Amino acid sequence: MLKRSFEPACGRWMVPPVNSSGSTKERILGAAELLFARRGFDGASLRQLTAAAGVNLAAVNYHFGSKDKLVEEVFRRRLDALNERRLAALAMIAGAPETTLEDVLEAFIRPALDLSHDDSGALFMRVLARAFAEHDDTLRQFLSANYGHVMRQFTAEFARLLPQLSKEELYWRIDLVTGALTHAMSGFGMIQRKSDVSEHTHREQTAQHLIRFAVAGLSHP
Amino acid sequence: MLKRSFEPACGRWMVPPVNSSGSTKERILGAAELLFARRGFDGASLRQLTAAAGVNLAAVNYHFGSKDKLVEEVFRRRLDALNERRLAALAMIAGAPETTLEDVLEAFIRPALDLSHDDSGALFMRVLARAFAEHDDTLRQFLSANYGHVMRQFTAEFARLLPQLSKEELYWRIDLVTGALTHAMSGFGMIQRKSDVSEHTHREQTAQHLIRFAVAGLSHP
DNA sequence: ATTTGCAACAAACGATCGTTTGACGGCCGC
DNA sequence: GCGGCCGTCAAACGATCGTTTGTTGCAAAT
Numbered sequence: 001m002l003k004r005s006f007e008p009a010c011g012r013w014m015v016p017p018v019n020s021s022g023s024t025k026e027r028i029l030g031a032a033e034l035l036f037a038r039r040g041f042d043g044a045s046l047r048q049l050t051a052a053a054g055v056n057l058a059a060v061n062y063h064f065g066s067k068d069k070l071v072e073e074v075f076r077r078r079l080d081a082l083n084e085r086r087l088a089a090l091a092m093i094a095g096a097p098e099t100t101l102e103d104v105l106e107a108f109i110r111p112a113l114d115l116s117h118d119d120s121g122a123l124f125m126r127v128l129a130r131a132f133a134e135h136d137d138t139l140r141q142f143l144s145a146n147y148g149h150v151m152r153q154f155t156a157e158f159a160r161l162l163p164q165l166s167k168e169e170l171y172w173r174i175d176l177v178t179g180a181l182t183h184a185m186s187g188f189g190m191i192q193r194k195s196d197v198s199e200h201t202h203r204e205q206t207a208q209h210l211i212r213f214a215v216a217g218l219s220h221p
Numbered sequence: 222m223l224k225r226s227f228e229p230a231c232g233r234w235m236v237p238p239v240n241s242s243g244s245t246k247e248r249i250l251g252a253a254e255l256l257f258a259r260r261g262f263d264g265a266s267l268r269q270l271t272a273a274a275g276v277n278l279a280a281v282n283y284h285f286g287s288k289d290k291l292v293e294e295v296f297r298r299r300l301d302a303l304n305e306r307r308l309a310a311l312a313m314i315a316g317a318p319e320t321t322l323e324d325v326l327e328a329f330i331r332p333a334l335d336l337s338h339d340d341s342g343a344l345f346m347r348v349l350a351r352a353f354a355e356h357d358d359t360l361r362q363f364l365s366a367n368y369g370h371v372m373r374q375f376t377a378e379f380a381r382l383l384p385q386l387s388k389e390e391l392y393w394r395i396d397l398v399t400g401a402l403t404h405a406m407s408g409f410g411m412i413q414r415k416s417d418v419s420e421h422t423h424r425e426q427t428a429q430h431l432i433r434f435a436v437a438g439l440s441h442p
Numbered sequence: 443a444t445t446t447g448c449a450a451c452a453a454a455c456g457a458t459c460g461t462t463t464g465a466c467g468g469c470c471g472c
Numbered sequence: 473g474c475g476g477c478c479g480t481c482a483a484a485c486g487a488t489c490g491t492t493t494g495t496t497g498c499a500a501a502t
Contacts, residue, residue: 133354176401180400213397217401
C-alpha cells in the first residue's frame, strides 16, 4: 500500500516505543489508538499493534475477542467519558433564557479539548475523524446506537436558540458544522502546527476559531 | 475487519455488476473508484477490484504498475479535469471589482457539483474525502505537489475579497470551510438523502447550503 | 499440598494479500 | 506465411493477515 511514513529503516516496520506502564489491556488500547490514527483500522495490523504495546500477539483476541471488538472498545473508552461531560455541560445551560449559541458550542467542544490535552487523547480525535470518513455501516451503527442521544440533545438546544430556522435548515447547518469540527479536531496531535506556539495554546486557538466560525455558520440570516 | 456492507450472501464477497463498457484500463479505474469509496484504499483488494471490473487480476499491475500507482491514477483522472474547470471559472471572475465571495465559492464548488452528476463522479467525491481523513503522508504530498497551486490561487482571491482579515485568520477560516465542504461532498453518492428528492436536486441543495454557510463562516466580523 | 483459573507465550492455522511468471492467442508490418 | 509485440489469462510466489491452539507459570482457593 501507499508507503507508510515510518518504515524506511529498522527492518520491516518501525515500532513505536513500548509503553511499559499499565495493564496489558490498557497498553493494547493505547497502542491501538496510536496505530489506528496513523494507519487506519485496516492498515494497522495486530502484529504491529501488539509489538508496539509490548504484549503477545494473542493478547488482543484473549482480552477483546477480536480486532473489531478492540476497535469498538477504543471508541467506548473515550466516548463514554467524553459524552458524559458533554451532557453534563449541556445540562448546566440547557433551557436557560440567557444561554447563547456560544455556550452550547462550548459545552460540546470543551470536553473534547480537555480530552486532547494528553497526547493519546489527541490521537483519539484523529481516530474519530477517520471513523467519520470511513462511512463504514457497522461502525456508524455502533456510534449512533451508543451515542446518538448526545447529538439529539444538542440539536434540541440548538433548535431552541434558533427558532427562526426550519428543522431541515437546522439539520443542514449542524451537519456542516460537524464537518468543520471533525476536520479541525483531527488536526490535533499533528506536527503541522506552528512550532512557536505550544500544543496547548494551539488547541485553545482552534477552539476559539471553531466556535466563532460555527456561530456564524449556524445563525446567519 | 468490521463487517463490510455487502458480503452476507453470494459466497465470500459480493461483486458489483460488471461494467462491460470501455477499455480494460477504464473498467479498472471505474471499479477502483467504487471500491475505494466503499472500503478504503487498504480495504479494497485487487481481487475484489478486478472481479468487479470483469478483468484479470494481473491487469492492474500490467496497466498501472502497482496498486499505489492505480490509486494515484484514480485521483489524477478526476482531479486534472476538476481543477482545470475550477481555475477556468476562477479566471473569469478573479480580480474583478464586482466579484463576490459567493462567486468565488461557486467557482470552486460548481465543477465538483457537475462532476458528481454522473454516479462514478459522485463516488470520487467520497474517495477524495477519505483521502483527506487518511492523513497519509505520501498521498498528501502527491495531492499538494500536483494540485496545491489551485488552492493557492483561490486563497489569493479570498484574501482580496476579505482584506480585513489577517493572513492567519484567513487560513483558519478557509481550513474550516474545507472541512465542511469535504464533509458535505462526501455525502454525495450515499443512500441517506430523502427519498422524495432526486439526486440532482439534492446536490443542488447541498451546494446552496454549503455556499451560504461558507460565506457566513468566512466573512463574519 | 493440590486443584482451579487466569494470563502470557510460541507456534501454527488457513485465508488473503500484492505481485510475478510464463504460456496462449490475435493482430500488425514485413 | 511469419516473427514480434501486446493484452489477457491461470497459476503460483512469498509475505502478512486475523485467529486458534496447547502449553507454561503463577497466584488464589480448596
